[in-house]
Amino acid sequence: MSTEPPADDSDVPRYWRELGLPGLVDVHVHFLPDRVQAKVWQFFEDAESHYGAAWPVQYPLPIEERLTVLDRLGVRAFPTLPYPHRPGMAAWLNDWSAEFAAGRPQVLHSATFYPEPEAPVYVAEALERGVRIFKVHVQVGGFDPRDPALDPVWARLEETGTPVVIHCGSGPRVGEHTGPGPMAELLERYPRLQLVIAHLGMPEYRDFLDLAERYERVHLDTTMFATDFTERLMPFDAADLPRLAALESKVLLGTDFPTIPYPYAHQLAALHRLGLGEEWLRAVLWENGARLFGIAAS
Numbered sequence: 001m002s003t004e005p006p007a008d009d010s011d012v013p014r015y016w017r018e019l020g021l022p023g024l025v026d027v028h029v030h031f032l033p034d035r036v037q038a039k040v041w042q043f044f045e046d047a048e049s050h051y052g053a054a055w056p057v058q059y060p061l062p063i064e065e066r067l068t069v070l071d072r073l074g075v076r077a078f079p080t081l082p083y084p085h086r087p088g089m090a091a092w093l094n095d096w097s098a099e100f101a102a103g104r105p106q107v108l109h110s111a112t113f114y115p116e117p118e119a120p121v122y123v124a125e126a127l128e129r130g131v132r133i134f135k136v137h138v139q140v141g142g143f144d145p146r147d148p149a150l151d152p153v154w155a156r157l158e159e160t161g162t163p164v165v166i167h168c169g170s171g172p173r174v175g176e177h178t179g180p181g182p183m184a185e186l187l188e189r190y191p192r193l194q195l196v197i198a199h200l201g202m203p204e205y206r207d208f209l210d211l212a213e214r215y216e217r218v219h220l221d222t223t224m225f226a227t228d229f230t231e232r233l234m235p236f237d238a239a240d241l242p243r244l245a246a247l248e249s250k251v252l253l254g255t256d257f258p259t260i261p262y263p264y265a266h267q268l269a270a271l272h273r274l275g276l277g278e279e280w281l282r283a284v285l286w287e288n289g290a291r292l293f294g295i296a297a298s
């Protein structure tokens with residue numbers, strides 16, 4: 001008997017149990033200081049004018065309630081992925097994230113950076129404090145990932161191998177420096193970076209599949225990928241499914257919880273209906289993330 005995809009959020013634990021998994025590792029979850037989070041949600045309330053599509057945020061809840069939702073879903077490990085939209089903000093976000101992760105073993109201590117003179121200093125500090133994942137947002141940050149101010153940061157992260165979730169595709173909105181061009185050049189200079197390309201690089205899926213095939217440590221996260229919402233705006237060409245299947249060990253579950261316009265279960269159902277099989281799903285939903293972050297099944 002084959003496993004049915006989850007019908008709704010309450011059905012999610014049944015789904016991963018039937019797949020034989022101890023839970024989920026979600027590499028793309030955000031927790032931000034309340035004031036910043038409120039601004040992000042405000043922006044999405046107005047999504048129609050920014051993106052041409054309504055974006056009814058599904059989980060606009062207080063922090064503790066959001067943690068409970070993830071716990072009930074069985075998300076055993078997740079980051080907080082802060083990101084600055086201007087200089088002078090990253091160090092403060094990193095302090096908040098460190099505090100948030102302390103005493104919450106399910107939280108992957110996260111940090112971020114921005115091209116500014118202090119970046120190498122606060123990135124070194126974050127690494128000393130045991131940060132496990134960085135987030136970079138090329139479109140919201142509005143900077144070029146090749147900015148020379150970031151050279152010492154990339155060099156250091158190439159050395160440490162710390163995963164960096166980077167939103168660098170041109171969806172849902174084009175940025176001055178988004179797209180595969182700058183990233184291809186960055187990887188030529190720092191080929192050992194442990195990058196996690198957010199949203200599978202949408203809508204430039206094909207170019208980012210190229211990079212994941214070419215570079216051993218380049219991964220892809222599934223955030224919003226293959227959902228009804230994304231397929232309407234940025235459809236994935238089914239002809240590339242065999243490549244996605246072959247990249248089984250480099251695709252990681254990501255969701256963008258809590259700022260998603262559909263229930264969490266829909267992301268899982270969307271991956272399920274790709275038809276890549278249960279072994280692929282086990283790798284994506286648990287094994288790859290568990291290996292990357294050293295998460296033990298408990």
Ligand SMILES: [Zn+2]
Pocket residue numbers: 028030256
């Ligand atoms: Zn995100």
